[in-house]
Amino acid sequence: MRIASVILDIPTQALDCAYSYLVPDGCDGCEDYAPLPPIHAGNEQDVAQLPDSFDVCVGCAVLVPFGGRQVVGFVARIEECEYGELPDGVNPVKLKPIIRAVSRPYFDEEGAACIFWMANRYVAPLAACARLFAPPGGVPRVVRTCGESGPYWRLEQPAIGEVDDRWVLPGPSYTGFEPKHNAVKQAAIVSALCSGDVRVAELATEFGAVSAALKSLEKQGVVRIERRRRMRGVSASRQAPIPEAPFTPSAKPPLTAGQATSLAAIDAARKRARGEVVLVDGVTGSGKTEVYLQAIEAALAAGHTACVLVPEISLTPQTVARFRGRFGDTVAVMHSRMSRGERFDQWDFIRSGQARVVVGARSALFAPLRNVGIIVIDEEHEGSYKQDSAPRYHARDVACWMARRAGAVVVLGSATPSIETLYACAKCDGWNRVSLPERANGKPLPEIDVIDMAKEFGSGSRSMFSGRLTRALAAELVCGRKAVLLLNQRGFAKFLLCRECGFVPECPSCSTSLTFHETGNKLVCHHCGYTVPSPPVCPRCASPYLKRFGAGTQRVEAELRALLDAMPGVGPGVPIVRMDADTTSGKGAHQRLLEQFAAADAAVLLGTQMIAKGLDFDDVTLVGVINADTQLHLPDYRAAERTFALIEQVAGRAGRANLPGRVMVQTYEADNVALRAAARYDRALFLRNELPKRRMLGYPPYVRMANVLVWGNDESAVAYEARVLQEALEQQVRDFGGDNWMVLPAGPCLLSKLRGSYRWHVVVKCPLEADISRVIEPLFRARKAYKAINVAVDVDPSDLL
Ligand code: ADP
Ligand code: ZN
Numbered sequence: 001m002r003i004a005s006v007i008l009d010i011p012t013q014a015l016d017c018a019y020s021y022l023v024p025d026g027c028d029g030c031e032d033y034a035p036l037p038p039i040h041a042g043n044e045q046d047v048a049q050l051p052d053s054f055d056v057c058v059g060c061a062v063l064v065p066f067g068g069r070q071v072v073g074f075v076a077r078i079e080e081c082e083y084g085e086l087p088d089g090v091n092p093v094k095l096k097p098i099i100r101a102v103s104r105p106y107f108d109e110e111g112a113a114c115i116f117w118m119a120n121r122y123v124a125p126l127a128a129c130a131r132l133f134a135p136p137g138g139v140p141r142v143v144r145t146c147g148e149s150g151p152y153w154r155l156e157q158p159a160i161g162e163v164d165d166r167w168v169l170p171g172p173s174y175t176g177f178e179p180k181h182n183a184v185k186q187a188a189i190v191s192a193l194c195s196g197d198v199r200v201a202e203l204a205t206e207f208g209a210v211s212a213a214l215k216s217l218e219k220q221g222v223v224r225i226e227r228r229r230r231m232r233g234v235s236a237s238r239q240a241p242i243p244e245a246p247f248t249p250s251a252k253p254p255l256t257a258g259q260a261t262s263l264a265a266i267d268a269a270r271k272r273a274r275g276e277v278v279l280v281d282g283v284t285g286s287g288k289t290e291v292y293l294q295a296i297e298a299a300l301a302a303g304h305t306a307c308v309l310v311p312e313i314s315l316t317p318q319t320v321a322r323f324r325g326r327f328g329d330t331v332a333v334m335h336s337r338m339s340r341g342e343r344f345d346q347w348d349f350i351r352s353g354q355a356r357v358v359v360g361a362r363s364a365l366f367a368p369l370r371n372v373g374i375i376v377i378d379e380e381h382e383g384s385y386k387q388d389s390a391p392r393y394h395a396r397d398v399a400c401w402m403a404r405r406a407g408a409v410v411v412l413g414s415a416t417p418s419i420e421t422l423y424a425c426a427k428c429d430g431w432n433r434v435s436l437p438e439r440a441n442g443k444p445l446p447e448i449d450v451i452d453m454a455k456e457f458g459s460g461s462r463s464m465f466s467g468r469l470t471r472a473l474a475a476e477l478v479c480g481r482k483a484v485l486l487l488n489q490r491g492f493a494k495f496l497l498c499r500e501c502g503f504v505p506e507c508p509s510c511s512t513s514l515t516f517h518e519t520g521n522k523l524v525c526h527h528c529g530y531t532v533p534s535p536p537v538c539p540r541c542a543s544p545y546l547k548r549f550g551a552g553t554q555r556v557e558a559e560l561r562a563l564l565d566a567m568p569g570v571g572p573g574v575p576i577v578r579m580d581a582d583t584t585s586g587k588g589a590h591q592r593l594l595e596q597f598a599a600a601d602a603a604v605l606l607g608t609q610m611i612a613k614g615l616d617f618d619d620v621t622l623v624g625v626i627n628a629d630t631q632l633h634l635p636d637y638r639a640a641e642r643t644f645a646l647i648e649q650v651a652g653r654a655g656r657a658n659l660p661g662r663v664m665v666q667t668y669e670a671d672n673v674a675l676r677a678a679a680r681y682d683r684a685l686f687l688r689n690e691l692p693k694r695r696m697l698g699y700p701p702y703v704r705m706a707n708v709l710v711w712g713n714d715e716s717a718v719a720y721e722a723r724v725l726q727e728a729l730e731q732q733v734r735d736f737g738g739d740n741w742m743v744l745p746a747g748p749c750l751l752s753k754l755r756g757s758y759r760w761h762v763v764v765k766c767p768l769e770a771d772i773s774r775v776i777e778p779l780f781r782a783r784k785a786y787k788a789i790n791v792a793v794d795v796d797p798s799d800l801l
């Protein structure tokens with residue numbers, strides 16, 4: 001008989017385990033159950049039918065009995081065993097059969113292994129890890145429904161599934177067919193077919209109702225009607241079946257010496273098949289992407305597939321075009337700005353084995369791509385590679401695990417690699433670093449000037465634009481060139497402050513000050529969306545002297561507009577393109593703004609962090625950072641590292657082509673080492689200053705950490721639970737940890753109140769080589785969940801806010 005381990009897909013706070021079930025012989029269900037409803041996918045002619053039955057196999061969703069009802073689970077393993085030789089802990093009396101499979105497999109044995117590894121490593125529920133592998137659009141669920149004879153449980157398939165189009169093709173009697181002279185529609189259809197197969201939907205748009213005409217033609221054998229799978233979000237000319245048209249890959253430039261060395265290092269590592277990592281440590285514009293492209297080409301030639309992760313924000317049509325240009329229609333793309341239907345189709349395209357290269361954001365790692373030979377993580381220092389809900393995984397760590405299992409190579413690329421990665425390259429076996437110190441076109445990196453705003457203020461200037469930045473803007477714009485201005489918004493936004501009593505309006509649900517918004521004159525909480533009209537006088541002391549502190553992008557835009565309008569030779573004709581969370585929220589907005597900027601002659605792009613990445617405009621000659629230091633004030637161990645990286649990244653936007661670029665960084669802390677080092681592209685200086693601090697204070701890369709978060713509405717209950725957990729963790733660490741383990745006292749988080757919840761945390765630190773999950777996981781696996789109190793474990797957290 002066959003025994004399956006099934007991960008139940010039920011939300012529980014307690015960590016789960018896999019349950020054993022008997023795999024039924026044959027695939028018939030053995031209990032009565034409401035029949036599978038068809039997938040409903042929007043419009044009727046799109047409906048595709050699910051197969052009547054699926055086989056029970058690893059990776060598929062199944063329906064199983066559990067505690068008197070039926071639930072959905074995922075098969076993680078199937079073992080063949082003799083009667084009387086059940087796996088440990090399985091009670092033959094209690095062993096129940098799986099009712100039936102309700103989906104195709106989502107993952108294979110390797111995926112199952114990854115689920116168990118992640119659940120342990122990130123102290124996360126198995127079901128949350130399994131769901132990473134599910135197709136976009138979700139998994140089948142059991143829902144309670146009211147029927148005529150009372151409520152019953154019903155299986156509901158996800159609303160998103162595959163869609164078919166009905167196509168009209170010439171039939172056996174097509175040639176020589178003459179429609180009757182009054183059969184106008186038949187004639188129209190027949191002539192439409194001259195230029196190839198057409199979709200029923202297209203005929204209907206053109207000629208109105210065509211079903212009667214089609215039926216008649218079909219009966220006479222003049223046409224055939226065929227269902228064909230449609231790929232949403234893909235232009236009609238590229239619909240399946242994939243055209244056989246010869247594909248000409250984009251031209252490959254001759255590699256620079258650095259690129260050639262990098263490529264050789266990656267190829268060699270891939271051929272050793274030991275799951276090694278190669279860091280391509282290359283300045284902005286050094287041609288890292290070309291290295292990825294050629295490394296992928298080599299992997300494909302060796303019969304492997306490739307997975308490329310890109311930060312969501314740089315996953316633009318241009319990025320995709322570079323991969324499609326080289327690998328054509330075998331490239332699948334997955335990112336969150338696509339509709340769920342489009343993502344489903346891409347996922348299914350990968351599952352079908354036709355896709356050879358996947359380009360996507362973090363979660364593309366879990367796409368059903370088989371036989372991966374190379375995993376590329378571009379801009380590996382990016383914070384978005386860490387997921388901030390369970391499982392709180394880091395894509396880099398998961399990729400390394402996968403590569404070790406598969407004997408693939410991991411390629412990390414960045415101009416500002418994370419300190420962890422640099423450390424691993426220096427210390428760990430199997431981590432290799434190659435560098436590209438120069439731009440591919442041989443142009444120098446732009447010079448970076450640090451402008452001391454305290455001095456400007458001291459000499460009487462009240463503008464947020466220093467004299468030097470203003471003069472530089474004028475000089476560039478007058479010549480019809482472009483500028484990019486960055487407003488560093490992390491940990492910085494405009495808020496109200498009473499000059500008389502010091503009062504700052506705060507969100508009643510989150511312990512953060514409210515941000516002032518010019519539009520609508522209102523105060524908004526950026527965590528929970530709470531909005532109130534801006535008060536005319538101080539709510540505490542009634543003083544009218546409420547000053548607006550800080551500057552949001554809107555206000556900077558207004559001031560910049562005034563500045564440009566007054567500039568001789570510039571004036572109102574020069575557009576300002578503003579890019580921030582407000583202006584980029586709509587679908588395609590991000591892209592549209594970039595196009596607007598690209599199309600203009602002289603123009604200024606003003607934006608938040610999102611502009612620091614990937615922009616590649618030839619005519620940007622000036623980059624200004626309006627406030628470089630705000631992030632430094634964030635009380636987080638990674639603040640300096642993030643500031644350093646941000647300056648280097650944003651500087652990389654200037655002078656990419658023939659025109660030289662320059663960069664101006666405004667700050668009130670001109671002496672700060674991270675800033676000074678960034679201005680000289682001097683990473684060694686930055687690290688010489690930063691690493692001893694990290695070592696002394698006990699932060700990565702010298703230790704590993706786990707941040708245990710506790711939150712809920714009742715502050716004292718949260719505090720109590722955090723202290724209980726602290727004691728339990730201390731015990732666990734005493735029993736199973738070792739020397740140099742540490743549990744810090746429970747305390748409120750820096751963001752102590754967020755969306756109405758009080759937040760506390762307990763930080764555990766251990767030596768770098770210790771297995772922190774092994775020691776703390778049993779505590780959480782066994783822990784009973786309480787409704788009112790949430791607990792989350794963040795292993796290797798990227799910040800402690
Ligand atoms: P990075 O990803 O390192 O910032 P890119 O891959 O975007 O750099 O390359 C920057 C520019 O240099 C691109 O316009 C690219 O087409 C060009 N480029 C890359 N490699 C070469 C090369 N070997 N010779 C000439 N141009 C190159
Ligand atoms: Zn006041």
Ligand code: ZN
Binds near residue numbers: 754
């Ligand atoms: Zn709030």
